[in-house]
Amino acid sequence: MFRNQYDTDVTTWSPAGRLFQVEYAMEAVKQGSAAIGLRSKTHVVLGCVNKANSELSSHQKKIFKVDDHIGVAIAGLTADGRVLSRYMRNECINYSFTYESPLPVGRLVVQLADKAQVCTQRSWKRPYGVGLLVAGLDESGAHLYYNCPSGNYFEYQAFAIGSRSQAAKTYLERRFENFTDSSRDDLVKDAIMAIRETLQGETLKSSICTIAVVGVGEPFHILDQGTVQQIIDTFEIVAEQEGPDAAIGQEAAAEGAAADQGGSTDEGVAPMES
Amino acid sequence: MFRNQYDTDVTTWSPAGRLFQVEYAMEAVKQGSAAIGLRSKTHVVLGCVNKANSELSSHQKKIFKVDDHIGVAIAGLTADGRVLSRYMRNECINYSFTYESPLPVGRLVVQLADKAQVCTQRSWKRPYGVGLLVAGLDESGAHLYYNCPSGNYFEYQAFAIGSRSQAAKTYLERRFENFTDSSRDDLVKDAIMAIRETLQGETLKSSICTIAVVGVGEPFHILDQGTVQQIIDTFEIVAEQEGPDAAIGQEAAAEGAAADQGGSTDEGVAPMES
């Protein structure tokens, strides 16, 4: 597709009032492997697809604990994500040291967004190329936020980001009305189901996904692989009966093709993200 | 439309004495979802259209409380708007701490404008891409200001910014002579009516608009959704009788088409603003 002359510098506005470099950074989120989040009144569950470089390596960490009450799942440039989650960790430590109480989730999310905004207004920097799903529990309840490279953030009931996240979003939209009152275990199940939607033909195994939970009486932690596999086993038979959803597959393929412009996706994604 | 070589750098004047990059930043305001404001002698009401990314998310906050006596509604780059409203909040806190009285509205507006001006005169920055309607009450009465990316500000009786704001402006111009002596409730009604004008065929519901009020004896606060829906219900029947104004619809469509150059509007607005 033809592009104009206003899209190589983050401090240059296009005539139509757009900042293309910020929008391109948001594309990097779409190139990352999928991450999802959903919450009830009392719990938030994060999930992501693990993508190992080879048999020889462990998969790259994409869910990070920030504090006992906050965790984050990322999609996009992993290095940017790691640097930002370290920033969040420091903010939490400093806050609880000063005020002797945990940093409210919404407050941390705003600080994170402000940090991202600065990178969209300096000619010698670049916007971060990572999206973050922030899960947290504080006095006002369980929260799920999405922080994006533009310096914006949104509160969600449930959300999915990264490559082929559309299928997961469709799944979540079909079911999100039940989430508020879901039990912790149902929430985990829905998280796994949503992840399965992004797998495009691959079989769901506990080794290719990571699930983390934070909730009332349960500090943020990543579920061990055995627990996840047990849950998968309970519903896997049902899933097979449904069969792969052909329509969604085509949609995802089209999305993948769009991502191809500029290089083959496999090569393109690999070096920077997983 | 063909553009010249003077429009990629904020510190470059065109031969005709224009700063295109500043004007382009003002386009970003037009791309944002609509915000309106209007005031009587004693009250100011702000309103905006909520645009949710999906069913799963809450809508993005576009009206911010700055202090008990000041609030702001934004259109354009939300991240820029949030950063600026935080700046305003800090200024208010510092002032009242030092002088033990609230910061006069006009004074805050000038400081905000000066901050915006700096970004139009440094090669390594960019103008803010957000317009702010500042509502406030101080010893000199109720005030409504509009701060724009160029570093200018204007005092208004009533104003509307953002996409399809022209229809709202037309409505406000037809009725603004009554506003000065309006009751607080009539003012709220007019605000909702003005917002409805920007909806282009969509049905007005309390879920898709936010209304905030500040006035004598009433600190700045956002009306809860139930209250707004009640008001909508009172006049919705009348509105349907009028029918959609075809002329305005065409005008807005033309405006939309102009905004299209550089990308499809829907795609263009989405990533950066709502």
Next chain:
Amino acid sequence: MFRNQYDTDVTTWSPAGRLFQVEYAMEAVKQGSAAIGLRSKTHVVLGCVNKANSELSSHQKKIFKVDDHIGVAIAGLTADGRVLSRYMRNECINYSFTYESPLPVGRLVVQLADKAQVCTQRSWKRPYGVGLLVAGLDESGAHLYYNCPSGNYFEYQAFAIGSRSQAAKTYLERRFENFTDSSRDDLVKDAIMAIRETLQGETLKSSICTIAVVGVGEPFHILDQGTVQQIIDTFEIVAEQEGPDAAIGQEAAAEGAAADQGGSTDEGVAPMES
């Protein structure tokens, strides 16, 4: 008109020894709505055309009080003008705090010019896009200066800047010999007459012009609208008899056409100035 490669950077000289970026900034003054000034031995009067964005807004302030003995009228980028007038205000406060006497007008004007010159010699800044008519009274009498974006300043008996200022200049040139000994009221009358010359067919009303006076025994202040309207009423009948000066109208039209290159004037002026 074809332009060369030396006109996009403020620190680049053209082969003929010109700084085009500075000249372009001076064009911005011509794009602003008109401002005029004139002085007698004891008084200086400033005047400007008010241009409201819409019925809904008050007009934008273009005349600023700097100190009891100094005021300023601007044409061009209003935000730049406001920032500079704030600078002047600070200089006056600091001076009178230190020396317990008002800052001499000529001295302030030089400081202002030096501040403007710096912006013509740094690659990461841009020249200010505003012209300032500085009116002041000090021990050496009444003064009227014009400060321009190039860092130059001039003392005037009477002057007009901004769009269609040529007609006002012609008027002032015809009559300036009487100004030195004019009474304060005659000076105000001449100011209003000069402003009328710039109105190109529009009817002169007190709502579309602002008049300010500083003089012996009279601190700088803006005349209230009623007073201005009374003066207008006294001579409006005479004016109508003269009829619009066709020759001047054509001249102004030609000037307007020249300003058009680079965009339609109406659109071009609006976003940045008024």
Next chain:
Amino acid sequence: MFRNQYDTDVTTWSPAGRLFQVEYAMEAVKQGSAAIGLRSKTHVVLGCVNKANSELSSHQKKIFKVDDHIGVAIAGLTADGRVLSRYMRNECINYSFTYESPLPVGRLVVQLADKAQVCTQRSWKRPYGVGLLVAGLDESGAHLYYNCPSGNYFEYQAFAIGSRSQAAKTYLERRFENFTDSSRDDLVKDAIMAIRETLQGETLKSSICTIAVVGVGEPFHILDQGTVQQIIDTFEIVAEQEGPDAAIGQEAAAEGAAADQGGSTDEGVAPMES
């Protein structure tokens, strides 16, 4: 291959959300001579191919001791690698001085990755052009990490980087399941075998490879050449019977051809790396 306009500046995103300059820096790793690493529960072995500039010089050092419990093997720009290993050495010294215990391997790896990330987000720097295999032993056992120019890092059971590393990776993948419980000596043998795979027809001699070990009771040290030659001698007869793997040879040749774009490989690699 044709490239686009987004690939000359490290702070410029491509429309598809990629940072080409970072990816190009990762190409530099592929241009360096091969380095491999593998680990058991108790030991980590690093190996690399020595490439001497001429008979007259010793080969260039590509394996560095960082501390008693940590060492590193590099591929790519040797100068960048040396500077980074010095950084690691300083971090280890400071940590053990402050805490009187050795710096945990994973912690050092994150600091190294953060340092690399900074170079991908400043317009006046460039990403490091070197990949590092970090071998270490701490309270949590033996570790092997790969740090890459993008600011990412991965934990591996076994890995190979640099030119013709694909053949070594294939070898390691065939055998890595045994590594966890391998004896220290078997691990060394496998390291040498993996290096031989990258030699494309050259005969394996102790003079053209370096092997280093760190493990329980064995501080990080480089094996002396005699020891390495003895090990080679034990299995060299077997190796000759296998004969050169034609398929791998072709693959490697293809890889070499790809690397050629932009200059002949031999010339290209020589000046910067070995």
Next chain:
Amino acid sequence: MFRNQYDTDVTTWSPAGRLFQVEYAMEAVKQGSAAIGLRSKTHVVLGCVNKANSELSSHQKKIFKVDDHIGVAIAGLTADGRVLSRYMRNECINYSFTYESPLPVGRLVVQLADKAQVCTQRSWKRPYGVGLLVAGLDESGAHLYYNCPSGNYFEYQAFAIGSRSQAAKTYLERRFENFTDSSRDDLVKDAIMAIRETLQGETLKSSICTIAVVGVGEPFHILDQGTVQQIIDTFEIVAEQEGPDAAIGQEAAAEGAAADQGGSTDEGVAPMES
């Protein structure tokens, strides 16, 4: 005329070893209205042509007093000249405060030249666009220097700079041998005569020229207009008999034409200088 690629950056040498940007800045001096200087053993006289923007303004000051024993006349960018003369004034004040004796003229001239040289060797500045004739009296006698944008300076018996200065130079060359022993009054007369040479058909009046004198027993001061007019009157009759020198007129016209490349001279000079 075609220009090469080495002339837009002050820190770029041309292949022939020239700095075009410095040379272009020297063109700015030629575009300014004329200034002349001449000296005897005991006196120095400066003169310049006043160019008023309109009837309404006083002419712009082009001769500045620096100290009791030093003054300066400028041609070129007036704002640059004013900033430099302020610098000179400060240097004089500091020197006499420290040493309790006036700053020697030659020393000030070197400092001024060094300040100009810096601007020819920094990529983010531009050379000053002004030439200065420095007149001074110190223990070593009366001095006349010319400081040019390149950072060079020259001592002169008599000199003329600015537009149409060639005619004045011709006059001065014809007569300079008498200057050393001229009386103060003869020197003033010659200054006025030299200025008349630059006037190309305009009639010499005291209102269009400024004359300043510094000498033994006579601090630097500008002659009042009456005195100048008296001197003009004494020789004006003779001048008219000579008639306009046709040859010089043609020469000046040719010079003017050369200056035209890049824009019409009248327009070009006006905005920046007078």
Next chain:
Amino acid sequence: MFRNQYDTDVTTWSPAGRLFQVEYAMEAVKQGSAAIGLRSKTHVVLGCVNKANSELSSHQKKIFKVDDHIGVAIAGLTADGRVLSRYMRNECINYSFTYESPLPVGRLVVQLADKAQVCTQRSWKRPYGVGLLVAGLDESGAHLYYNCPSGNYFEYQAFAIGSRSQAAKTYLERRFENFTDSSRDDLVKDAIMAIRETLQGETLKSSICTIAVVGVGEPFHILDQGTVQQIIDTFEIVAEQEGPDAAIGQEAAAEGAAADQGGSTDEGVAPMES
């Protein structure tokens, strides 16, 4: 030869993972006149070809004493080499002042390489254009290192750099196996012979080469011309019998031709190096 768009900025990677600007700086070494070094167990000898600008000048110094135990010979940009050797001198002084023992050679070489590496990673600098042969003696014996513009260094038994160094390298490779146990005097002889190889038809005289020695009991010093001539005289007769090696001559000529691209060699080398 056609070059690509990635070779004008030192912080820009090429798609194939190369830094062209660093490679180009390494070309500067090849353009310098030749320098050679060789070592036994106890001594290191440096030699270089002197190139005088004219009969009138002494030749330019290309061998520098750094400390009693270290010296350096350079090829390439002499000014860069001098600045770096001054840096080395300071490091030696500081070290021996602090530790009261001489700075180990290898340690100095690493510091030098790190200094060079920094210049390959900053957009506002350039890589050094000089290669350094560092000769030194410390507790671990005699050392010869080569430091190159890329920030790399190598330890050598013997090496030659600069124009026509290939012939010298061939000579050294034929004989280097004897060097370790060579006597100090044989080493000097071999140094002179190697230099003769680079002379392409010119007759070897003591005036056109410089020889320096450092070894056990012999601080770094340059041999006086008489001594060198005596050694030359001893073997010159033999040399003449061999005659010029035609093959090497052709090779060197080809190398010279390659160097020509971009300008004639004679002109190209002269201004910057000798």
Next chain:
Amino acid sequence: MFRNQYDTDVTTWSPAGRLFQVEYAMEAVKQGSAAIGLRSKTHVVLGCVNKANSELSSHQKKIFKVDDHIGVAIAGLTADGRVLSRYMRNECINYSFTYESPLPVGRLVVQLADKAQVCTQRSWKRPYGVGLLVAGLDESGAHLYYNCPSGNYFEYQAFAIGSRSQAAKTYLERRFENFTDSSRDDLVKDAIMAIRETLQGETLKSSICTIAVVGVGEPFHILDQGTVQQIIDTFEIVAEQEGPDAAIGQEAAAEGAAADQGGSTDEGVAPMES
């Protein structure tokens, strides 16, 4: 002549390893009027051609006293030369203040060269455009150095720089063998003769050359014009008999033609140098 893309930035290497911007700066030396130097065991004589801008000015100073024992003659950008000679003066004062002995000549020359080298390695500066002949006397005898824009320096028996210096060099080469033991007066004579060689048809007069001497018992000073004229008179008759050397004239003309590329020499030299 066609030039490549590597010659506009001082920090950009050409593929052949050249820094064109440094070479271009060296061209500026060739454009300056000639300067020569020669020395015996006890004396150094500097000479230069004076080029007055017009009859009205004194010639520009091109020989500067640095200290009692050091002086300098320049060719090229006079402003750069003056700034550098001021630097040298400061270094001499500081040294003699600290050590109570004169700064050795060679040491000052190295400091000067290092200062020049820095300007060849920063993107925001430019190389100095001036060559300096440094004459000095210290404990090691009389010295003559040439410092060039590249940061190199050379010791000479005799040398000539600037325009048409080739003729002077030829003269000096014919006679330099006698210089070491020349008397002070013979040295001065030879200096004058060498200067005459550069005059291309102009008659040698004391007014167009400056001669300076430093030697044993004779601090650096410029000879007064009378003395120089006397010497000229003694040999002028002989000179006329020889007649202008046609061959040299042609050579110089060719050189002049080469210098013309990029502009006519007369115009080119004038603005920046003399």
